[in-house]
Amino acid sequence: MPLPRRLPRRLLPQALRQVPSRGRPQRLAADAGLLVAAVAFAVPLVWLVLSSLDAEATLRVRLPKSPTVDNFSAVLTDEITFTPMLNSLLICGGATLLTVVCAALAAYPLSRFRSRFSRPYLLTILFSTCLPITAIMVPVYGLFVQVNLIDTRYGTALFLAAAQLPFAIWLMKNFMDGVPRVLEEAAWTDGASWSQTLLRVILPLMGPGLAVVAIYTFIMMWGNFFVPFMLLLSPEQLPASVSIFNFFGNYGAIAFGELAAFSILYSTPVVLLYILISRRLGGGFALGGAVKG
Amino acid sequence: MTGAVDSTAPRAGTPRARTPHAPTPHTPKAHRARTRLLRWSPLAPATVLLLLFLAGPIGYCVYIAFTDTQLTGQESASFVGLANFRHAFGDPAFLNAVVLTLVFTVISSILGQNTLGLALAGLMRRASRPVRSLTGAMVITAWVLPEIVAGFLLYTFFERRGTLNALLGWLHLPAQNWLFTLPILAVSFANVWRGTAFSMLIYSAALSEIPQEITESAQVDGAGGLRRLWHITLPMIRRSIGTNLMLNTLQTLSVFGLIWAMTRGGPGNRSQTLPVFMYDQAFLKSLIGYGTAVALLLLLVGAVFSVVYLRLMREEV
CATH class of the missing domain: 1.10.3720.10 (MetI-like)
Known part of the structure; x- marks a missing residue:
């Protein structure tokens, strides 16, 4: 199913309208069931918020005696927050840029031209979206040692980009399929080259789709622990996902309040970015549609 | 190591070279081939990246799995056949x-x-x-x-x-x-x-x-x-x-x-x-x-x- 640009937004209210007006008891039962689930999912999140404001935070959920932002000011140092976050931004930002550019370029011929090999190529792409990347990290480490890419931020970014690329191409192609060809054909007759057509006609028309691909890619990279954990060694190069582990991972007399505060700082960007795309494209509809093809 | 990557690299070019059914009927053959090549050229960056960083490691993975490579001393690595797998299923x-x-x-x-x-x-x-x-x-x-x-x-x-x-x-x-x-x-x-x-x-x-x-x-x-x-x-x-x-x-x-x-x-x-x-x-x-x-x-x-x-x-x- 190709995903027209505005489909999800139109789909959402319709889906909500379709909800039948069943009996009151049934709705109450559904509400109760969902509330139980919501509470169960919320407990660890509540711990996160309360502990970050508690100077004497423990492992349990409890109300802070006197709420304070001391935990935040304690972790807002170069060593704990700023350097790792900057590294994360450089690595994930650079890798996202590379992924989106490569995916947009690759999606164009795959979406527009037919040939004997475009279908096998797409199936290979789809196949590699599913491969467990975790499994190839040992050989990747070995390769990176031999070509001196180990412990470099750009090497890590290159690998992250390659790992996210199959899904990005797939998603991008589905969005591009939704852009009508008519305008493009007009550009062709006016003598535009393929690069001009892609840059001036197609990409502006699929702006929200492009944003979804970029943001989804960035979220996946920002949260990735194993890749930088394997490929980066020196502390000053580590992104937040690994530095948080090094600072707080050695359990014992650790400051849970500071751990919670840093977790919030580290998670906020991806949560905000997710809200951005979910508002724009009706939650998981874009992703669900893309996954279903 | 580079052998695994190099052996796969030329494949990046071949699919682009043979892309038939391009609907451009009234042009000479050479021009048509060039158009096809140009059409599929945007695929190159992604393909190179995927071959280098995904296909390469997978090939390398297959190779290493049949050797006794250790973290220290790469020189000593030698081909051991299925020994690693036999070891695994008895481990x-x-x-x-x-x-x-x-x-x-x-x-x-x-x-x-x-x-x-x-x-x-x-x-x-x-x-x-x-x-x-x-x-x-x-x-x-x-x-x-x-x-x-x-x-x-x-x-x-x-x-x-x-x-x-x-x-x-x-x-x-x-x-x-x-x-x-x-x-x-x-x-x-x-x-x-x-x-x-x-x-x-x-x-x-x-x-x-x-x-x-x-x-x-x-x-x-x-x-x-x-x-x-x-x-x-x-x-x-x-x-x-x-x-x-x-x-x-x-x-x-x-x-x-x-x-x-x-x-x-x-x-x-x-x-x-x-x-x-x-x-x-x-x-x-x-x-x-x-x-x-x-x-x-x-x-x-x-x-x-x-x-x-x-x-x-x-x-x-």
């Missing part, structure tokens, strides 16, 4: 990892994420709006949080002095040291907490596509809730179920950070799934060759699931 620690991976996958992906996701999506269609938004927000937040943060949060939840035992004490139930007595169950629940949103979103989309008339006519015919679920809802979303199960399983097979943050595979090796076992053998025990053989097995299992997934998709692509 109780490997078999332990296989069993734990199966338990982890069945509990967290098939029973947990999949069933809970479907239940939540179903309930959401009947619930009132504020409850629906609240639950959606909680479940999705758990999904969006970085893996390592989720690991820490669930660690504090299951820890001996953590929230779960506090809740149990409050209900006058016996406390447990969950991460010690049932570590695999704890990490499985952690994965359910983290991964259910994906299933929920897929099933929400699938359920909203079931035509209302079908459900209503079944209702008029007197079919009860369970029978409607079994005979109408499930058959109508079976493709989504297949897709979701495949993707969940593949994602669960490669979970590392969550388990590493919560238990590091311990205590002992009682929550050591295959990715953790692979890391442990390759880096902590310096047996790169053996660790890679385990990785190759994991990759093969993943590949089998991917092929099944492709077959499911093939009907729709």
Whole structure:
């Protein structure tokens, strides 16, 4: 199913309208069931918020005696927050840029031209979206040692980009399929080259789709622990996902309040970015549609 | 090492060279070939990146898995045939990892994420709006949080002095040291907490596509809730179920950070799934060759699931 640009937004209210007006008891039962689930999912999140404001935070959920932002000011140092976050931004930002550019370029011929090999190529792409990347990290480490890419931020970014690329191409192609060809054909007759057509006609028309691909890619990279954990060694190069582990991972007399505060700082960007795309494209509809093809 | 990459590199060019059926009838042959090459040239950057950083390592993985490479002293590496695999299938620690991976996958992906996701999506269609938004927000937040943060949060939840035992004490139930007595169950629940949103979103989309008339006519015919679920809802979303199960399983097979943050595979090796076992053998025990053989097995299992997934998709692509 190709995903027209505005489909999800139109789909959402319709889906909500379709909800039948069943009996009151049934709705109450559904509400109760969902509330139980919501509470169960919320407990660890509540711990996160309360502990970050508690100077004497423990492992349990409890109300802070006197709420304070001391935990935040304690972790807002170069060593704990700023350097790792900057590294994360450089690595994930650079890798996202590379992924989106490569995916947009690759999606164009795959979406527009037919040939004997475009279908096998797409199936290979789809196949590699599913491969467990975790499994190839040992050989990747070995390769990176031999070509001196180990412990470099750009090497890590290159690998992250390659790992996210199959899904990005797939998603991008589905969005591009939704852009009508008519305008493009007009550009062709006016003598535009393929690069001009892609840059001036197609990409502006699929702006929200492009944003979804970029943001989804960035979220996946920002949260990735194993890749930088394997490929980066020196502390000053580590992104937040690994530095948080090094600072707080050695359990014992650790400051849970500071751990919670840093977790919030580290998670906020991806949560905000997710809200951005979910508002724009009706939650998981874009992703669900893309996954279903 | 570069051999693995170089041998695959020329393949990048060949598909572009033969791209027939270009609808440009009145041009000379050479010009047509050039147009085709130009048309497919945007594919080059992505293809190069994928060949270098995905196909290369996979090829290298296949090679290393048949050697006795160790972390120290690459010179001593020699071809050992299937020795690593023979070693694996006689290694109780490997078999332990296989069993734990199966338990982890069945509990967290098939029973947990999949069933809970479907239940939540179903309930959401009947619930009132504020409850629906609240639950959606909680479940999705758990999904969006970085893996390592989720690991820490669930660690504090299951820890001996953590929230779960506090809740149990409050209900006058016996406390447990969950991460010690049932570590695999704890990490499985952690994965359910983290991964259910994906299933929920897929099933929400699938359920909203079931035509209302079908459900209503079944209702008029007197079919009860369970029978409607079994005979109408499930058959109508079976493709989504297949897709979701495949993707969940593949994602669960490669979970590392969550388990590493919560238990590091311990205590002992009682929550050591295959990715953790692979890391442990390759880096902590310096047996790169053996660790890679385990990785190759994991990759093969993943590949089998991917092929099944492709077959499911093939009907729709």
